[in-house]
Amino acid sequence: MAQRTTDRPDRPTIFVDADACPVTAEAIAVARKHALPAVIAGNSTQNLARHIRRSDPREDSGGFWVDTLAVGVGADSADFAIVERLSPGDIVVTQDIGLAAMVLGRKASAIGVRGRVYSLATIDMDMEIRHQEKKIRRQGGRTRGPAAFTDEDREHFAANLDRLVREAIPRRTP
Structure with a gap:
């Protein structure tokens, strides 16, 4: 896998779970x-x-490039592979609240697929809700699943990720 460029450490990498x-x-x-x-x-x-895309650079070119990180099929393999490669300021796209908590702990940002930007102020409550729902399911109960994913969710995600990236990139002064 290509590595972070050393001459542009102020530029975040976007990781997609x-x-x-x-x-x-x-x-x-x-x-x-x-x-x-x-x-x-x-x-x-x-x-x-x-x-x-065929035209996308696959190696670090000092700007945009995209690569894949294939991991084993074990539970949370991708999560741990992402976390060990994170640097402060990076951005992770994930549906996994546990991964989002680890990302925030590494001083990086996490955004959900519906555009929700996770924060340190609410992640503990998110984790507690996940824990309580898991307990209910283990006891044979049912919890409400997510609503169907919509085009509005997709648009909300793209707009919030764009905003998150703009906030993460330092402004250049003339």
């Missing part, structure tokens, strides 16, 4: 627009490269 991610193409489009590196992480049984 691609396991069942409906907005991988949108995340790469934002990376392309802002000339940022992107890494698509998922288990090795997926065709991660299907998200990459």
Whole structure:
């Protein structure tokens, strides 16, 4: 996998937790627009490269490039692979609240596939809700699943990721 460029450490990398991610193409489009590196992480049984255009650079060119990070099929393999490669200021696209908590702990940003930007102020409550719902399911109960993913969710995600990237890139003074 290509590594972060050393002459542009102020530029975040966008990591996509691609396991069942409906907005991988949108995340790469934002990376392309802002000339940022992107890494698509998922288990090795997926065709991660299907998200990459033939013309996309696959090696660090000092700007936009995109690469894949294939991991084993074990639970949370992609999560741990992403976390160990994170640098402060990077951005992770994920549906996984546990991964979002680890990302925030590494001083990086996390955004959900519906455009929700996770924050340190609310992540503990998110984790508690996840824990309580898991307890209910283990006892045979049912919890409400997510609503169907919509085009509005996709647009909300793209707009919020774009805003998050703009906030992460330092402004250049003339």
